[in-house]
Amino acid sequence: MDGAFTAVAPEPISSVEPMIFREAMAKLGAAVHVVTSAGAGGRTGFTATAVCSVTDAPATLLVCLNRRSNSAPILAQNGVFCVNTLGAGEEKLADIFAGRSGVHLEERFAVGEWITLRTGAPVLASAVVAFDCRTIEVKAVASHNVFFGAVEAVRLGPAGQALVYHDRLYKKV
Ligand SMILES: Cc1cc2nc3c(=O)[nH]c(=O)nc-3n(C[C@H](O)[C@H](O)[C@H](O)COP(=O)(O)O)c2cc1C
Numbered sequence: 001m002d003g004a005f006t007a008v009a010p011e012p013i014s015s016v017e018p019m020i021f022r023e024a025m026a027k028l029g030a031a032v033h034v035v036t037s038a039g040a041g042g043r044t045g046f047t048a049t050a051v052c053s054v055t056d057a058p059a060t061l062l063v064c065l066n067r068r069s070n071s072a073p074i075l076a077q078n079g080v081f082c083v084n085t086l087g088a089g090e091e092k093l094a095d096i097f098a099g100r101s102g103v104h105l106e107e108r109f110a111v112g113e114w115i116t117l118r119t120g121a122p123v124l125a126s127a128v129v130a131f132d133c134r135t136i137e138v139k140a141v142a143s144h145n146v147f148f149g150a151v152e153a154v155r156l157g158p159a160g161q162a163l164v165y166h167d168r169l170y171k172k173v
Pocket of ligand 1: 050068
């Protein structure tokens with residue numbers, strides 16, 4: 001066993017083609033969130049499924065954000081973000097914050113009721129649940145930045161079905 005897990009030399013990275021990976025990921029159903037941020041860098045938000053719990057002590061989650069997104073520099077500058085998990089009836093918000101309606105940055109907040117908790121990041125009052133986070137670490141991985149956030153506050157929204165993205169369609173669970 002000695003040395004069985006010791007890397008001895010850098011190996012070339014081998015992975016499947018992006019298209020194969022994208023097709024495979026389409027089969028993986030995921031909750032739909034709107035990740036928001038506000039502060040000195042301005043106010044912004046984007047639709048995301050790449051959100052994951054990291055550990056519960058201290059409560060930490062991660063969000064993956066494409067560095068080409070308009071939100072990327074704003075999130076980095078503000079140092080805070082909120083993960084708003086969408087309810088079943090909020091497809092329209094998901095499309096707005098995915099840029100599918102041609103609405104950008106601040107203008108995206110014209111729809112929905114927005115409040116704040118601790119960090120000042122916009123919290124969607126109708127969200128199934130909202131995680132108000134302060135960024136503790138950012139790691140660049142290829143095209144994306146992974147934001148790790150300490151969850152400073154949680155807000156449970158109205159009970160009801162949640163919105164999920166599966167097979168490139170919105171579904172309700
Ligand atoms: C269902 C769905 C999930 C998405 N998940 C992510 C994600 O996890 N990370 C990401 O960077 N972009 C994700 N996107 C794309 C962003 O929402 C989109 O690129 C962004 O809102 C564009 O913002 P911009 O106009 O501010 O650049 C997703 C889009 C959709 C429709």
